[in-house]
Amino acid sequence: xxxxxxxxxxxxxxxxxxxxxxxxxxxxxxxxxxxxxxxxxxxxxxxxxxxxxxxxxxxxxxxxxxxxxxxxxxxxxxxxxxxxxxxxxxxxxxxxxxxxxxxxxxxxxxxxxxxxxxxxxxxxxxxxxxxxxxxxxxxxxxxxxxxxxxxxxxxxxxxxxxxxxxxxxxxxxxxxxxxxxxxxxxxxxxxxxxxxxxxxxxxxxxxxxxxxxxxxxxxxxxxxxxxxxxxxxxxxxxxxxxxxxxxxxxxxxxxxxxxxxxxxxxxxxxxxxxxxxxxxxxxxxxxxxxxxxxxxxxxxxxxxxxxxxxxxxxxxxxxxxxxxxxxxxxxxxxxxxxxxxxxxxxxxxxxxxxxxxxxxxxxxxxxxxxxxxxxxxxxxxx
Numbered sequence: 001x002x003x004x005x006x007x008x009x010x011x012x013x014x015x016x017x018x019x020x021x022x023x024x025x026x027x028x029x030x031x032x033x034x035x036x037x038x039x040x041x042x043x044x045x046x047x048x049x050x051x052x053x054x055x056x057x058x059x060x061x062x063x064x065x066x067x068x069x070x071x072x073x074x075x076x077x078x079x080x081x082x083x084x085x086x087x088x089x090x091x092x093x094x095x096x097x098x099x100x101x102x103x104x105x106x107x108x109x110x111x112x113x114x115x116x117x118x119x120x121x122x123x124x125x126x127x128x129x130x131x132x133x134x135x136x137x138x139x140x141x142x143x144x145x146x147x148x149x150x151x152x153x154x155x156x157x158x159x160x161x162x163x164x165x166x167x168x169x170x171x172x173x174x175x176x177x178x179x180x181x182x183x184x185x186x187x188x189x190x191x192x193x194x195x196x197x198x199x200x201x202x203x204x205x206x207x208x209x210x211x212x213x214x215x216x217x218x219x220x221x222x223x224x225x226x227x228x229x230x231x232x233x234x235x236x237x238x239x240x241x242x243x244x245x246x247x248x249x250x251x252x253x254x255x256x257x258x259x260x261x262x263x264x265x266x267x268x269x270x271x272x273x274x275x276x277x278x279x280x281x282x283x284x285x286x287x288x289x290x291x292x293x294x295x296x297x298x299x300x301x302x303x304x305x306x307x308x309x310x311x312x313x314x315x316x317x318x319x320x321x322x323x324x325x326x327x328x329x330x331x332x333x334x335x336x337x338x339x340x341x342x343x344x345x346x347x348x349x350x351x352x353x354x355x356x357x358x359x360x361x362x363x364x365x366x367x368x369x370x371x372x373x374x375x376x377x378x379x380x381x382x
Contacts, residue, residue, distance in 0.1 A: 031070070041053070064151075158352055172292045173326050181282070289327050
């Protein structure tokens with residue numbers, strides 16, 4: 001069996017046995033066992049189920065961190081191939097099985113070749129999907145127990161040609177925050193609205209007014225953002241004006257300043273509408289992911305490595321920003337680095353969207369991803 005086929009076998013094994021966030025016990029064990037087989041120093045249980053493998057060579061004090069995510073999603077897989085998920089209702093619908101296999105393959109290649117001078121930290125992170133895994137590993141000393149000059153991450157992206165790389169300096173992906181608004185009124189009989197207060201009318205005015213935040217409170221040039229109301233619930237019925245309306249939604253933005261403006265503006269609108277109608281409210285705002293901000297120097301290094309592997313014509317180092325989010329953003333707030341996206345393919349050959357029950361990671365890009373990691377290390381630690 002060729003090494004490339006062995007890595008495909010690893011990927012299929014992980015895909016068959018997906019585990020939800022914070023429960024990646026067998027996946028972490030599989031990763032740690034492989035790293036030990038390769039001769040790496042292995043640290044288990046970092047930030048829960050996280051694994052860090054350390055590979056030293058030469059005398060240089062330079063270092064680099066490479067990160068892959070391990071968790072799966074609560075989705076029932078609808079594929080029929082031989083490596084379909086064996087855990088009912090759980091599947092690798094985001095390609096973390098491929099990310100893990102690629103980084104394991106790169107660890108093996110670098111352990112065999114010893115073609116670098118310095119220290120490599122292979123970071124296998126749990127719980128990316130809920131946005132707490134990176135923070136947990138950081139809190140557990142990821143960057144204080146071990147010194148990393150820079151940290152790099154990679155994710156597949158369907159709809160981009162197989163093996164093509166895209167990234168950009170500064171903000172590549174958006175922050176993600178959720179909000180919850182609870183409007184409290186007296187409610188009453190549907191035939192006698194004047195005898196109570198109606199939270200539905202207030203809620204409707206809030207939903208409409210929230211759309212003015214992006215158009216009237218944020219710069220159209222520098223503060224691109226999205227605010228989406230995703231649910232509107234009441235405790236009323238056909239002939240009962242409700243006493244409670246609950247509004248929930250999601251916001252995306254690319255700068256911390258826009259994020260803070262949105263948080264304050266939502267409450268300002270809710271408070272104003274509720275005061276006008278004489279009703280009370282509760283407001284909750286939770287930031288799950290920060291915007292993913294690449295540092296310029298490390299982006300140059302990532303682009304150079306990608307160009308070496310696939311040619312400059314297949315690398316876009318100044319792509320458009322994505323409104324999706326990634327908790328690698330928290331690592332980039334601690335250490336300089338770059339997050340890069342690798343094309344999973346187009347159409348039927350890898351183009352199925354992430355988080356879709358018919359998605360699968362494209363095995364054809366495993367070798368490309370491994371070569372990228374090895375090239376990046378050799379460029380930075382030589």
